[in-house]
Amino acid sequence: MLTELLTGWITHQRWFAGKGRPIDDLTVESDVELAHGLRHLIISVCQGGARDRYQLLLGSGAEESARFKPAHIGDGYYDAAYDADLTGVLLQAMAAGRDLGPLRFRHMEGTEIDTSLRSLVLGAEQSNTSLVYGDTYICKLFRRLIAGVNPELEIVTALALRSDSHVAQPYGWIETDLDGEPTTLAMTQEFLSNANDGWALALASVRDLYASLNPSAAEAGGDFSAEACRLGMATAQVHHELAAAFPTEVIEAQEVKRMIEDHRRRLDLAIAEVPELGEYAHVAEEAYQRVTDAAREMPVQRVHGDYHLGQVMRTTGDWVILDFEGEPGQPIAERRALSSPLRDVAGMLRSFDYAALHLLTDHPDARNLRPRAVEWAELNRSSFLAGYSAGGGHLRPEDAVLLRALELAKAAYEVVYEARNRPTWLSIPMTAFQTER
Structure with a gap:
């Protein structure tokens, strides 16, 4: 019974x-x-x-x-x-x-x-x-x-x-x-009873910008860039502690190429499920090819694995990072596997894009506000990266190629997720393939 x-x-x-x-x-x-x-x-x-x-x-x-x-x-x-x-x-x-x-x-x-x-x-x-x-x-x-x-x-x-x-x-x-x-x-x-959710804080900043008479993201009342910088520093410090607490490795160039091939397979699966992504497949392919062409040894370590603004809380003292489970539904072995810390960086950069754009999905003035959204995302992305470097995160100029590829890999995953669960948000990850960075 x-x-x-x-x-x-x-x-x-x-x-x-x-x-x-x-x-x-x-x-x-x-x-x-x-x-x-x-x-x-x-x-x-x-x-x-x-x-x-x-x-x-x-x-x-x-x-x-x-x-x-x-x-x-x-x-x-x-x-x-x-x-x-x-x-x-x-x-x-x-x-x-x-x-x-x-x-x-x-x-x-x-x-x-x-x-x-x-x-x-x-x-x-x-x-x-x-x-x-x-x-x-x-x-x-x-x-x-x-x-x-x-x-x-x-x-x-x-x-x-x-x-x-x-x-x-x-x-x-x-x-x-x-x-x-x-x-x-x-x-x-x-329980962080007096803390504020990172996603909610970012959205408050975006709303302030959209309502402001001043179109500049840096000068609007709810500027988030200082917090984005602090979050970058906290992220780098946690990556440092993870590298100290768990084993690390350096993988050979051939293993980096195999990683990119895996991203290519996932992109093909995403296109099979969401055919409109196929129009922009060349953008990801070009990014993946640049990594393959410049493949070299890559340090890997334990990482968060599912990093975004919804996984961080702002306390009175600093940022606190939550939910180190990795991507839900994946095997434990995959979630525990060593990876480039830039995977987490890419996830947070994608989250800034989401925070900037998702309020426009049903906004009556979306077209006019879109330049503000793009400026907000770029300001906070750059502030986060500056904080990550200041906090000791390893970000060399040549890492931009890998970071771009990891962002697009994450965006391909998001395309499938949104198509299945929130079709009205599908345009957000699709934008990643239409933006030159």
Whole structure:
């Protein structure tokens, strides 16, 4: 009966990755009682020959199920992530370092966890669910489970041990074994209650520019360029700490060429899905060819992997970088792989373009405002790069060729994403192939 209820319920959850495809089979792989009325489930879902695992905090009780209507599953069951009367168990178990069946609750050595705080679910996420305890902790539940240690836990704990101020303090995590590998189920960090989201700050700057009588991005009231410079410095400093905390390598020119060939294959796949990109394929091909022609040894290291303005927070002191998971849905091995730090730089440069242009997608005066948008993006891109260099980031003149290629590779990925999810935004990544830089 429970598996039937879950089969009908899971397809409507934002974090379920198999939307639009029928479920062939759903089984409960693991069922652990955490407290009275609270169980931890690992659910296996088979679709078209592929299997995905998800985790669920399962609450039971007719009265409670009625109270949490958005989390209602049926027959007295509900998603207990929304039940603050039960979720305190997670903090308590992490603080005590308990083992409950196959689940292991751990905390960072030298930290104390206040177990009296009540939780509230953040409403903005898609692929995970985050519980905020008071204004002190945020516990991220990784809904879709991939065997292996999550890169975010690995990186944040390593940087925290190096006293890096650009990451939020980690406090604890939950893990189990999947396919014979220790696998991260959740992690708890400092909640930056008084910080501002980088994307929101950038958009406020763009709105100020569009509303200003002064058409200059540098002189408008909401100028963001100083913050972009500070963000560049913070990014370079985190890259330096990552290189110190994890192994680094130098790959040969031939490996650089193979990387470019992989980008070419991805471009072909993007064109097959979004044919209008084909008109501009030569722009990316020329950028890729320049990298191939000038290929030389390239230093690689651990990087963020999915870096943009939505992954950074401005505190009263400095920028803090979040979400070191890498690109969602990719295998753990790929997300942990060493890469050029310019990959992160390219991601942030693309994010400045997005911030400048996305407000124009349905703006009645888009044509007249577009020059302002372009100026804002260029100002903040250059400020970020200046900050990155000032912070010790390696940006040689010859790196511009690789950086341009990585930007266009990211834009090709964005074209596919927007075509699938936000067709009205498709023009934003397409612009990357129409702009000379």
